[in-house]
Amino acid sequence: xxxxxxxxxxxxxxxxxxxxxxxxIGITLTALIGLQLAPLNxxxxxxxxxxxxxNLLAVQPLSLYMQRHGRRAxxxxxxxxxxxxxxISAWGVWLGDFSILCLGALPIGAYxxxxxxxxxxxxxxxxESARGRxxxxxxxxxxxxxxxxxxxxxxxxxxxxxxxxxxxxxxAALALxxxxxxxxxxxxxxxxxSTGGWAVMRELLGRPVVRAAIATTAIxxxxxILVMNATPLAMRDCGLSLExxxxxxxxxxxxxxxxxxxxxRLVDTLGSRRVAVIGSGVLLVSASIAMSGIAxxxxxxSSFLLGLGWNLMLIAGTTLLAQGHTPAERGHxxxxxxxxNGSVAASASFASGALISAIGWNAVNISILPLIVIVxxxxxxxxxxxxx
Numbered sequence: 408x409x410x411x412x413x414x415x416x417x418x419x420x421x422x423x424x425x426x427x428x429x430x431x432i433g434i435t436l437t438a439l440i441g442l443q444l445a446p447l448n449x450x451x452x453x454x455x456x457x458x459x460x461x462n463l464l465a466v467q468p469l470s471l472y473m474q475r476h477g478r479r480a481x482x483x484x485x486x487x488x489x490x491x492x493x494x495i496s497a498w499g500v501w502l503g504d505f506s507i508l509c510l511g512a513l514p515i516g517a518y519x520x521x522x523x524x525x526x527x528x529x530x531x532x533x534x535e536s537a538r539g540r541x542x543x544x545x546x547x548x549x550x551x552x553x554x555x556x557x558x559x560x561x562x563x564x565x566x567x568x569x570x571x572x573x574x575x576x577x578x579a580a581l582a583l584x585x586x587x588x589x590x591x592x593x594x595x596x597x598x599x600x601s602t603g604g605w606a607v608m609r610e611l612l613g614r615p616v617v618r619a620a621i622a623t624t625a626i627x628x629x630x631x632i633l634v635m636n637a638t639p640l641a642m643r644d645c646g647l648s649l650e651x652x653x654x655x656x657x658x659x660x661x662x663x664x665x666x667x668x669x670x671x672r673l674v675d676t677l678g679s680r681r682v683a684v685i686g687s688g689v690l691l692v693s694a695s696i697a698m699s700g701i702a703x704x705x706x707x708x709s710s711f712l713l714g715l716g717w718n719l720m721l722i723a724g725t726t727l728l729a730q731g732h733t734p735a736e737r738g739h740x741x742x743x744x745x746x747x748n749g750s751v752a753a754s755a756s757f758a759s760g761a762l763i764s765a766i767g768w769n770a771v772n773i774s775i776l777p778l779i780v781i782v783x784x785x786x787x788x789x790x791x792x793x794x795x
Contacts, residue, residue, distance in 0.1 A: 415532045416544055418588050419525045422482075423548030425585040426522035429489060429578040431556035431660075433458070433515065436564060440571045444505040454496075454512040459753045461492075461516020466749055467742040469520055474738025478528045479592045485521020486586035488514040493579025500572045511575070518582060523745050526722075527737075528592070530729055536675060538726045539682075543671025546722065549664035553657065607739045611732060617740065619785040620728035621747050623683045626778050627720030629751035630690060634697070634713055634771065635659060636759035638706065641768040645701040655706045662714025670722045679727035680786050686719030687779045694772035701768075720782075 437458075441451035465488075473481030492515035499507030529541040559577060566573030611617045638659070642652045674682045693712035696705055724744070732740035762771050 412532050415592060416529055416541055418592055419529050419545045420548040421588050422486075422585045423522065423525050423545050424551035425581045425588075426489075426518070426525075427549040427552030427664075428556045428559060429493075429515075429581050430519065431552055432560045432563065432574055432578055435557070435560045436571060436574050437512075440500060440508065441505070443571075444500070444503060444508060446505065450505075454509050456757075457509050457512040458516040458519065459749070459756065461513035462520045463516075463746065463749045463753065464513075465517035465520040466523070466745040469517070470524065470738045470742030470745065473524065477594050478524070478531065479589060479594055482521055482524065482528065482589045482592070483586055485518050485524075486582050486589055488521070489518030489582030490579045490586065492516075492518060493575045493577075493582060497572050497575035497579065500575060501569050515578070520745065520749070523748070524741065526725055527741050530726070535729075538729060539674025539679070539722060540671035542725050543667040543669075543674070543718075543722050546718065547664050547667035550661065550667075553660035553664060557653075557657070607736060608743055611736060611740050611743060614731050615785075616727060616731035617743075619680070619683075620724045620731060621744050622782055622785045623686075623720050623724035623727065624744055625747040625751045626782050627686060627690070627717050627724065628748045629755045630775055630778060631663075631713055631717035632752045633755035633759050633762070634693075634775070635710070636756055637763040637768065637771050638710055640759075640763050641701075641771075642706055644763075644768070647703060647706070651703055651706075655703070655710050658707050659710035659714045662711035663718055664714075666715050666718050667722065670719050673719075674722055674726050679723045679730070680788065682719055683723035683727065683786055684783060686716045686723060687782050689716035689719060690775055691779055694775045697772045698769045 433455075437454050438451055441454050442448060445451045445453065465485075469481050469485060472484065492511045492513065494511075496508055496511030496515070499505070499509075499511055526542040526545050529545040530538045533541040560574060563573040563577040564571055567576075612621075635656075638655065639652045642655065670682065673685075677685075689712055693709045693716055696712065697709035699705055728740060728744055759771075762774075
């Protein structure tokens with residue numbers, strides 16, 4: 408059983424690395440491609456917005472599908488969507504057709520939604536005492552992507568005669584490899600799904616532990632997206648070079664994933680709530696350093712800590728959620744968490760540019776404080792029952 412578990416976690420680690428390679432290639436190049444193909448410059452980021460929409464549309468149906476048909480089937484469906492989206496997008500770039508490029512973003516968003524469930528699949532492969540380490544090791548797969556994705560993006564951009572076509576073919580190929588790895592996952596037990604839809608979700612949201620878990624991941628994720636997206640704009644306004652900005656973002660990505668190999672053991676040792684509080688404190692320290700100056704080092708250190716705080720809150724919130732639902736409610740509970748994360752991230756993505764233009768870099772970081780207070784308040788233990 409131990410060998411099967413280790414193999415499962417290893418496969419999910421590989422798939423996480425493959426997904427984040429796809430994601431980083433897309434983040435690096437899609438806006439540039441959009442600017443090249445869009446009829447109006449204002450529409451350049453429309454493919455990225457549609458990717459977010461595809462994620463939000465797919466996240467809850469995917470969770471319920473996996474509840475009924477098993478984790479392997481749902482994750483394979485998501486990886487297949489990544490292959491389809493990459494091929495459609497490559498076709499759009501090859502034809503120079505912006506509308507086809509936008510169409511391809513929707514299934515890529517569904518792939519993104521499915522990849523967010525890798526960490527939940529890890530939880531279900533191990534005993535409760537090892538859940539923190541299992542989810543953390545899988546999230547840590549992003550370290551591989553942080554190291555190799557920039558090189559993949561630059562190489563694939565010019566790999567074919569039509570610039571950028573190769574990048575989307577690379578994304579399709581990576582998703583295809585992920586599908587092959589996912590097909591080797593054990594099917595596992597398929598718990599009986601809860602019926603009632605909205606009634607089940609209302610019941611889940613009535614439990615303090617579920618509300619605390621969702622608030623922890625959603626606010627941690629939203630704040631990370633808000634500040635991460637604002638950072639390159641702030642650095643540009645401070646006169647720092649694009650190369651410096653790229654280095655800062657690389658350290659941010661390492662902060663997001665590298666600490667996972669320690670964070671999981673912390674969760675298993677200290678408990679989910681304590682680690683969530685630590686993650687909240689790290690985000691506050693990140694904001695304090697960001698407001699202390701506008702030199703390269705302030706941006707680099709605060710961005711690394713921003714990623715670290717996100718990592719701790721995501722792992723802690725994920726393991727905390729597992730305490731608040733039955734196996735039959737798994738699909739609804741995990742879908743609620745991912746829908747909340749995606750919705751808050753979408754709002755933060757759209758708001759970051761406007762906020763930094765309207766209120767400035769320091770004010771954006773100050774806005775972290777009231778949201779962290781909300782998380783800390785919700786993490787105060789309630790009734791001492793599993794489903795409290």
